[in-house]
Amino acid sequence: MTYCVGLLVRDGLVMIADTRTNAGIDNIAVFRKLKIVSEKGRRVLAIATSGNLSVSQSVLSLLAEGVENPETGELETLDSQPTMFKAAQLVGRAVREVWRVDGPGLEQMTARFDVQLLFGGQVAGGRLRLFMIYAAGNFIEVTPDTPYFQIGEHKYGKPILDRAVTYDTDLYDALKIGLISMDSTMRSNLGVGPPIDILVLRKDALEPELDYRIEPSEPYFLDLRERWSKALRSAHMEIPRPPYGSNVPGDI
Amino acid sequence: MTYCVGLLVRDGLVMIADTRTNAGIDNIAVFRKLKIVSEKGRRVLAIATSGNLSVSQSVLSLLAEGVENPETGELETLDSQPTMFKAAQLVGRAVREVWRVDGPGLEQMTARFDVQLLFGGQVAGGRLRLFMIYAAGNFIEVTPDTPYFQIGEHKYGKPILDRAVTYDTDLYDALKIGLISMDSTMRSNLGVGPPIDILVLRKDALEPELDYRIEPSEPYFLDLRERWSKALRSAHMEIPRPPYGSNVPGDI
Numbered sequence: 001m002t003y004c005v006g007l008l009v010r011d012g013l014v015m016i017a018d019t020r021t022n023a024g025i026d027n028i029a030v031f032r033k034l035k036i037v038s039e040k041g042r043r044v045l046a047i048a049t050s051g052n053l054s055v056s057q058s059v060l061s062l063l064a065e066g067v068e069n070p071e072t073g074e075l076e077t078l079d080s081q082p083t084m085f086k087a088a089q090l091v092g093r094a095v096r097e098v099w100r101v102d103g104p105g106l107e108q109m110t111a112r113f114d115v116q117l118l119f120g121g122q123v124a125g126g127r128l129r130l131f132m133i134y135a136a137g138n139f140i141e142v143t144p145d146t147p148y149f150q151i152g153e154h155k156y157g158k159p160i161l162d163r164a165v166t167y168d169t170d171l172y173d174a175l176k177i178g179l180i181s182m183d184s185t186m187r188s189n190l191g192v193g194p195p196i197d198i199l200v201l202r203k204d205a206l207e208p209e210l211d212y213r214i215e216p217s218e219p220y221f222l223d224l225r226e227r228w229s230k231a232l233r234s235a236h237m238e239i240p241r242p243p244y245g246s247n248v249p250g251d252i
Numbered sequence: 253m254t255y256c257v258g259l260l261v262r263d264g265l266v267m268i269a270d271t272r273t274n275a276g277i278d279n280i281a282v283f284r285k286l287k288i289v290s291e292k293g294r295r296v297l298a299i300a301t302s303g304n305l306s307v308s309q310s311v312l313s314l315l316a317e318g319v320e321n322p323e324t325g326e327l328e329t330l331d332s333q334p335t336m337f338k339a340a341q342l343v344g345r346a347v348r349e350v351w352r353v354d355g356p357g358l359e360q361m362t363a364r365f366d367v368q369l370l371f372g373g374q375v376a377g378g379r380l381r382l383f384m385i386y387a388a389g390n391f392i393e394v395t396p397d398t399p400y401f402q403i404g405e406h407k408y409g410k411p412i413l414d415r416a417v418t419y420d421t422d423l424y425d426a427l428k429i430g431l432i433s434m435d436s437t438m439r440s441n442l443g444v445g446p447p448i449d450i451l452v453l454r455k456d457a458l459e460p461e462l463d464y465r466i467e468p469s470e471p472y473f474l475d476l477r478e479r480w481s482k483a484l485r486s487a488h489m490e491i492p493r494p495p496y497g498s499n500v501p502g503d504i
Contacts, residue, residue, distance in 0.1 A: 155407035159436045163484045172493045180488055184411045200497055210497040220495050231487035232415045236432055239479045241424045243472050245452055245462040 001191025002033060002152035004048035005161070005178050006118040008130040008142045011171040012202040012209070013120045016178045017048045018152075018186070020193035034197040035060055037078050040207045043123045045078050045087060046199050050152035051115035051135070052106070058098045059091070059115065067094045084121060084129040091119050092137035099135070116151040121201065128203050150181075156188040157181030175200055176224070179214075183225050196221070253443025254285060254404035256300035257413070257430050258370040260382040260394045263423040264454040264461070265372045268430045269300045270404075270438070272445035286449040287312055289330050292459045295375045297330050297339060298451050302404035303367035303387070304358070307350055311367065314346045336373060336381040343371050344389030351387070368403040373453065380455050402433075408440040409433030427452055428476070431466075435477050448473070 004017040017034040031053060038044040047063075049056035066075030067090055081087035095115060103113040113135055120130035132149040133139040142149055144167035150158065157180075164177045175198065185192045193216075200210035214221050256269040269286040283305060290296040299315075301308035318327025319342055333339035347367060355365045365387055372382035384401040385391040394401055396419035402410065409432075416429045427450065437444045445468075452462035466473050 155440070156411055158440050159408055159411070160484060160488070162439060163481050164488055170493075172497060173488075175494050175496075176491060177488055179494065180491070187414060188407070188410050198496070212496055220492075224491055224494075227491045228487070229415050231490055232412060235480070235483035235487050236412070236416055236425075236429055238483055239428060239432070239476055240472075241422075242427050242431065242476075244427075244450070244464050245424060 001189055002050035003150070003154070003157060003182060003185040003189075003192040004033060004050055004118055004152055005148060005150045005157065005181055006048065006120050006130050006142070007148045007161075007165060007169075007174040007178055008120065008128065008167075009147055009165075009169045009171060009174045010167055010203075012200060012205075013046075013122075013128055013130060014171065014175045014178050014201075015046050015048055015118060015120055015199040016175075016182055017197045018182065018192045019195050019197065020191060021053050022191050025190070028193075030195070032197060034199060036199055036208060036211055038208060039079070041124065042206065043079075043121065044201050044206060044208055045119070045121035045123075046201070047091065048118040048151065049115065050117075052111070052113070055098055055102065055113060055115040056117070058102065059094045059117070062094045062097055063091065067097060082123065083126050084123055084131075087121075087123065088119050088129075088131045088133065088139050091117060091133050092139055095133060095135065096137040099137075118149055118151055122204070122206060124206055128201065148178075153185055153189050153192050157185040160184060171200060171202065175210075179221065179224055180228050183221075183228055187225075194221075253441055254302035255402070255406070255409060255434060255437040255441075255444040256285060256302055256370055256404055257400060257402045257409065257433055258300065258372050258382050258394070259400045259413075259417060259421075259426040259430055260372065260380065260419075261399055261417075261421045261423055261426045262419055262455075264452060264457075265298075265374075265380055265382060266423065266427045266430050267298050267300055267370060267372055267451040267453075268427075268434055269449045270434065270444045271447050271449065272443060273305050274443050277442070280445075282447070284449060286451060288451060288460060288463055290460060291331070293376065294458065295331075295373065296453050296458060296460055297336075297371070297373035297375075298453070299343065300370040300403065301367065302369075304363070304365070307354065307358075307365060307367040308369070310350045310354065311343070311346045311369070314349055315343065319346045319349060334375065335378050336375055336383075339373075339375065340371050340381075340383045340385060340391050343369060343385050344391055347385060347387065348389040351389075370401055370403055374456070374458060376458055380453065400430075405437055405441050405444050409437040412436060423452065423454065427462075431473065431476055432480050435480055439477075446473075
């Protein structure tokens with residue numbers, strides 16, 4: 001399992017990915033799922049992946065080696081894409097190419113061709129953007145109405161995002177809320193686990209402001225987990241008890 | 253979709269069920285999923301159901317008409333079961349009987365024989381118990397370590413339960429936390445919706461203390477939803493921003 005979340009707010013982009021992979025509950029390992037490609041002043045591109053690890057790794061390898069442009073026959077990499085939209089299309093082409101090679105074999109073994117990606121970043125001259133790319137190579141883009149995307153085990157960590165994140169949320173508050181969302185997910189699904197890779201990319205900076213791995217023992221993250229649990233526990237205490245039944249005062 | 257939660261705390265049992273059914277997003281209806289059978293001073297039994305509505309309704313109809321006891325040939329109903337364990341076994345037998353009749357036809361149409369039930373209550377002379385019954389007719393029972401079960405769309409509403417409910421939680425706090433869990437689920441999954449049926453059964457009372465339907469417009473529930481959203485939004489503000497990146501003070 002995997003959990004990745006990307007948040008695009010007014011001031012910038014946050015991407016967060018766990019690192020746990022499992023082939024069954026008895027075969028757990030640590031793999032980085034957040035890949036960052038950057039050239040200072042020109043572009044910062046980040047890909048977070050979920051799904052079948054062989055598929056997502058092949059997509060990344062193919063993007064590094066180059067995906068053939070069907071019209072020109074040339075090999076293209078992320079470095080050569082002039083816009084985020086063109087770069088997202090290239091990632092989609094890479095996904096479809098891996099499907100062409102590995103998809104039928106996977107299906108023959110009744111395994112699903114399962115991959116989903118978050119693709120965010122900025123190319124000089126364009127705006128900061130965040131896409132979610134599907135197994136068919138198609139993609140959607142974040143808009144201010146719902147300024148985040150999730151891939152993998154998305155349900156446990158969604159309620160906090162639904163309520164606390166807007167496009168105007170401060171960049172480091174977005175990071176914090178993303179980490180709370182990650183914590184909620186890790187608490188309820190053992191298939192999602194630390195360390196946690198994070199990227200903070202400020203709008204128009206064209207270099208990562210933060211590219212960091214949070215280790216499980218890190219005091220800030222332990223403190224966040226403890227405070228959030230406590231906040232959840234105490235939050236419901238502020239709410240009056242239901243005015244039904246025998247032991248409750250009538251006024252609420 | 254469906255969401256039902258049952259909480260068994262020291263003082264009693266809470267069961268909560270939504271009422272939305274959908275055959276596709278364009279075919280939504282209201283069906284009661286919480287069935288209560290009680291005879292004052294003798295027994296209170298409650299069944300909450302999720303899964304294929306035709307299956308769960310057939311299980312309930314069969315339990316009302318009587319399930320044949322394979323050893324005696326007699327028809328047995330919930331009214332005649334001397335203990336909660338025997339009653340849970342009877343529900344399991346009803347599930348298997350519906351499987352025998354409808355299972356093969358469903359599978360031929362590539363529909364799953366999909367049903368899961370919460371079964372809670374007390375029979376005079378025995379203790380208050382809560383079971384989760386699977387499509388195979390087998391079941392598990394709540395213990396004080398994890399004093400709740402969920403069926404249906406369980407993920408969105410699990411984080412609050414994981415953190416706020418223990419066996420020693422007050423009975424009406426358990427109801428409140430269950431309603432918060434229901435609210436979290438309804439907010440994130442349109443397939444789960446109001447009105448909401450609730451049962452509160454105090455230990456050894458042998459009659460429902462509360463058997464109630466919360467309508468969507470009810471002031472208490474609207475207030476709970478609003479307060480919980482506000483509490484979630486403000487809870488994260490109490491947590492310091494991450495000590496990473498450029499715009500954050502070094503001390504946390």
